[in-house]
Amino acid sequence: MKISFSFILLFLTFYIQAQVSPELFEPNTISNGGVFGLTISPDSKTALWVLSKGKRDTLTIMESNKEKGQWTKPRIASFSASEGQWKDIDPMFSPDGKMVLFQSNRNTDRTSDRKDFDIWAVKLSNQGWSQPYRLEGSINSDASESYASITKDGTIYFMKENDNKTGLSDIYFSILKDGKYQQPQNMGFPINTNERESNPYISPDGKYIIYFSSDKSGFGEVDLYISFKRKDKWTTPKNLGSHINSKFAEFCPFVHQKEKRLYFSRQEKDGDRFKENLYFIEFDSNNYK
Numbered sequence: 065m066k067i068s069f070s071f072i073l074l075f076l077t078f079y080i081q082a083q084v085s086p087e088l089f090e091p092n093t094i095s096n097g098g099v100f101g102l103t104i105s106p107d108s109k110t111a112l113w114v115l116s117k118g119k120r121d122t123l124t125i126m127e128s129n130k131e132k133g134q135w136t137k138p139r140i141a142s143f144s145a146s147e148g149q150w151k152d153i154d155p156m157f158s159p160d161g162k163m164v165l166f167q168s169n170r171n172t173d174r175t176s177d178r179k180d181f182d183i184w185a186v187k188l189s190n191q192g193w194s195q196p197y198r199l200e201g202s203i204n205s206d207a208s209e210s211y212a213s214i215t216k217d218g219t220i221y222f223m224k225e226n227d228n229k230t231g232l233s234d235i236y237f238s239i240l241k242d243g244k245y246q247q248p249q250n251m252g253f254p255i256n257t258n259e260r261e262s263n264p265y266i267s268p269d270g271k272y273i274i275y276f277s278s279d280k281s282g283f284g285e286v287d288l289y290i291s292f293k294r295k296d297k298w299t300t301p302k303n304l305g306s307h308i309n310s311k312f313a314e315f316c317p318f319v320h321q322k323e324k325r326l327y328f329s330r331q332e333k334d335g336d337r338f339k340e341n342l343y344f345i346e347f348d349s350n351n352y353k
Contacts, residue, residue: 084307086343089327090135094128095341100329101154101211101316102342105161108323110188112141112155112164118337123151125166143186143196145170153181154211156318159268163187165212165220166196173198180208183222201244211263211316215270220245223262232260235275254300255291262286265317272349274317274326277301285313288328290352302352308345319347 088095098117111128125144128135144152150170167181182204187194212222218240223233234256236248260278271293276286287309289301316329326347332339
């Protein structure tokens with residue numbers, strides 16, 4: 065029997081993937097059962113994530129720096145809510161490492177009774193973090209925007225409730241023009257469906273996207289999927305597989321380009337709380353093309 069080279073290559077790819085399991089990121093020190101949404105700077109020296117304590121009543125962005133190969137004791141990021149007076153979520157470094165996007169329900173420059181999340185940004189320099197600012201333009205609305213990631217050209221991909229109510233949530237994008245973000249556009253099918261789609265990580269060149277979906281064909285409550293942009297169209301999404309997705313919920317994906325790692329969060333319901341931790345695994349998007 066003659067076996068083609070492509071078949072052997074495909075078999076080896078899946079075999080190698082099956083032998084690798086995600087590892088817990090900094091157990092106890094950072095992954096303490098109540099954290100999600102990790103992002104790491106391109107130089108691998110600064111980590112940001114959300115401290116949830118297994119609930120959603122207090123959400124704070126934490127920070128740690130790598131010194132002599134070790135992550136320092138976590139502290140509240142200077143731009144986040146030091147006393148829990150508002151909620152901050154989903155930090156994400158820009159490809160050049162000079163800016164971090166995050167979402168907040170703070171009511172600076174808007175009516176005091178609003179509780180939705182808007183997309184904010186903070187810049188990083190040798191002097192530290194700047195004052196955070198709410199993005200200008202049409203990207204923010206009266207609905208909640210969350211989990212924003214950005215390409216090298218400044219286009220932002222994020223989640224918000226679908227305007228026509230056909231999906232539980234959809235992924236949108238907004239382009240930067242004349243310093244302001246334009247009216248968001250729904251990514252449409254095959255990315256968005258009648259299921260819940262959220263937490264988009266867009267590659268720096270905008271050529272692939274990883275996100276979660278509640279598609280019933282998955283392994284758990286929500287799974288991570290990948291899609292590639294070819295000739296201005298997105299390919300049919302592929303499940304990242306059982307070596308990454310589990311019977312629990314995987315969310316908040318982030319690919320560190322230099323480290324060639326996929327970082328993500330995993331959530332397990334534990335009574336009236338969540339057990340949430342950060343994981344990483346070696347990752348090459350080409351294995352899914």
